[in-house]
Amino acid sequence: MPTSNDMQKVLDIQDKNLLFEEDCVSYALFxxxxxxxxxxxxxxxxxxxxxxxxxxxxxxxxxxxxxTSSVTFPTTGVTPTYLNVKKQRFKCKNCQRTFTASTPIVQENCFISNFIKAAVLVNASEARSVKNIALETHVSATTVQRL
Structure with missing residues (x-):
């Protein structure tokens, strides 16, 4: 069975605060x-x-x-991949406000990983259509234009 460290290496994740459990991979229609x-x-x-x-x-x-956040991740093999992250929430006794744990994989209040954004920028440097880039990275054409 893969360990948390093995999954981080396979997905190229350097954040040590992400913990992967046994049987953490599943397949479904989405x-x-x-x-x-x-x-x-x-x-x-x-x-x-x-x-x-x-x-x-x-x-x-x-x-x-x-x-729980569902983050769009780069395609592994031929299937679109989503990272379902169960983020810890915190509350401050001083200001009575709450905040969520953050990770460098994805920006705050965003559901598209930085890996996908980098892939869009690399593909945009070539002579390719916006729709083609959107289909390959599994994001909308509007998101590709925005990036």
Whole structure:
């Protein structure tokens, strides 16, 4: 069975806060396509609040549930791939605001991985149509134009 470290190497992920479980890969129909889903958990203890900057001392920031995000990932083999990330949520006792764990794989409040954005930019440097790039990277043509 693959370990969390093996999955990080296969997917080229350097974030050590992402943990992959046993049997984390499944296949299902999504948007009329046969897709691969990879499940992982993102959790760590933050050093300070993202909003007020209060340092995390004496449990001033505590875990407050989780939120699942489905991130578009580069195609592995011939199937579109989605990374389902269960992100840890935190709450600050000082400002009473919540925030979600972040990772360098995807920007905050975004569901398209930085790998896909890089692939779009590489393909856009060649003489190819926007629609062709969108079909290859499994994002919309509008997203390709925006990038």
């Amino acid at each position: 948007k009329n396509h046969y897709c691969k889903f990879i499940y992982c958990t993102l959790s760590y203890m933050p050093t300070a609040c993202k909003h007020c900057g209060e340092p995390n001392q004496n449990y001033s920031i505590y875990k407050n549930g989780s939120q």
